[in-house]
Amino acid sequence: MLINAKGIDHKKLNDMLRGAGNDFIIEECLGQRFIAAGMSDKHIEINGIPGNALGAFLNGADIKVNGNAQDSVGDTMNSGSITICGNVGDAVGYAMRGGSIYVRGNAGYRAGIHMKEYRDRFPVIVIGGKAGSFLGEYQAGGIIIVLGLGVKDDNIVGNFPCTGMHGGKVFIRAAAGKIKFPRQVLSSPSGSEDMSIIEKYVSRFCEKFGYSPSAVMAHPFTTVYPDSANPYRQMYVSN
C-alpha cells in the first residue's frame, strides 16, 4: 500500500500503518517521528526523511529507508530489521535488545549506546561508513561492526569509543593499535571465531548494499571487548 505522508502527522501515519495490510511504501516522508513504533509483521519502505525514533520498540517489523534517517533509530527495539541506505543520526540502536540495524553510510554519535542481549535476544548493528564519538557507550551486549568503507580518515570510530562498555563486542575494520580505548576495555586483532561472526553479518550487509564480501573481508579487523579483570566500577562516587 502506498502512503503519501505529506502533511500527515506522526499519529495519523502510524494509525495508517497499523491498519490493514502488511506491505507499505511511504512517500514524501518529512520528519514524522516514531514511525512503526512497536510494530510486528510489517514491511515498510520509506522515501524521504523519517523523523526521530524510527522503529522504536520495534517488535519484528522490517523497515527500509532509501536515504538518510535522523536520531534514535531503533530505540529499544526488540526484534526485526532496519536498513538505512544513507547516513543515520545520533544514538542509533539506543538501548536496543534484539534485531538488526544495517546502515550503508555513516552513523552519528553514540551508536549502540547501552545495547544489551538476553537469552535468545542478540542485537546487531552494522555501520558501513564511519561512526561518531562514543560508539558503544555503556554497551552491555550484542555486537557493533564498523566497516569504514570509503572513509579516508584514519580514525573510523571518532573519540572515546566503548566508554563504559561492560558486555558484548565491537568489531572495527581497522588494524588494532591506532585507536585509543579506555583502560577498562581490551582490543586485539580479530581471531578466526570472531571473523566467522563478522563474515556472517558482513555478507548480509553486502547483499543489501551491493558490495563484494570478499573485498570487504580482505582487511584486518579489531575486536574490542570489556576487560573482566578490570571492569568499570565506582565511576562516579565511592559507595
Add this chain to the structure above:
Amino acid sequence: MKREGLVRIPSGCAIASVISTEGNRMSGETIINAMVPMHERSNGLGGGFAAYGIYPEYKDFYALHMFFDDRSARKSCEVFLKENFEIIKSEHIPTLKLSTITDEPVIWRYFVSPLRAGLRELQIDEREFIVRKVIHINSRQPGAYVFSCGKNMGIFKAVGFPEDVGHFYRLEEYEAYSWTAHGRYPTNTPGWWGGAHPFGILDYSVVHNGEISSYDANRRFIEMFGYKCTLKTDTEVIAYIMDYLLRVQGLTLKESADIVAAPFWSTIENMSDRREAELKTFLRTAFSQLLITGPFSVILGFNGGLMALNDRLKLRSMVVGEREDRVYIASEEAAIRAMDPLAENIWAPGGGEPVIVKLKKGA
C-alpha cells in the same frame, strides 16, 4: 503573569537557520517552513526568529525592538530613550492577530542613534553605549524590555509555536540574507515573551537547544563585566558571553568556540600539533569560567554570518546542508528538507566543532 524565575518547570527545543553567502535576501517564509516538521520539539511556550539585512533603509541606526507591559511603561521608558538617543523613527511592530498568540505586550520598535554628548561624557564607543543602556532598561525600567538592539537586523519572538509566531510578526513581509529560528520547550521557567529565543545583544543573536549546567558559574563571571542576566534563563548568558569574547576581547569566532566548548584535557594532550595544543590550553585557562557545560546546540547570528556549535559531548543534534549560495543548519535534516528538498552535502558537525558561515562580500 508569571515571569521567568517564578516557577520551575522541569521537562527540548528546535533550532534552524538559513543564510545566503551571496547576500541574496529571502522572505521569512523559508525559515517558518523549517519549523513545521519539528513541531514536536516545542510545546507552544516560545518561538522566535532573528533576521539579518532587513532594515537597509535604516542600516546606520540601532533598531531597538521592545516589549512594554502597558502604555505608561512605554511613556516612562521613552523619557529615558530621549535622554540618551536621537530617535529617528518610532512605531508599532506590525503584527497579525491570531487565536494562537495571546497576552501580547505592547510591541514597539525604535531606530536610534546615541547622542554624541552621551558618548563624550562616558568616553566609550557607540556599541558599548548601546550595551550599557540596554542593560539599564532591562534591569531598571519597570515594565520595559529591549529584546533586540542591533543594526540592520531584528529579533522577533513570542509565546506560542514558532510557525504561529512567524505569521504573527508577518515575517513573510521581511527580506533577510540570514535567518535563524527557535521553537521552545522551556525546561526551567514558565515561558514569558522576553524569555523566548533568540536572545540578542547588539547584532549578536543566539538560539539554543539544551540546558546549560554551568549557568550560574558563567553568569557570576560575566556579570563582573557589567552584564546583567535579567531573565534567569540559560541562553541569555550565552549571548553576553559571545558579545564579551568577540566584541570586548576581540577574539575570533573559532577562538570563542574553543572557550565555550573547550576540548577535553585528554584531547588536548593527544594533539600532534604542539602549537595548537598550547593555544587551546591558553584559551581554556584564561577563560575557564566561560566553559559552557551541559547539552547544547546553538546558532549565533551576527551581521555578515552565522556560527553553529554543539557542546563537546554532542548531547544535542545538529545537521548542516547546502545548495548553491545557501547554507542550512537545523536540529533535524527534515527541517533542512522543508526549506530545500534538494539540499546537498548533508553532514553532522562533531561536538565542539564550530561551523562558521560568512557572507562572501562581508557584512
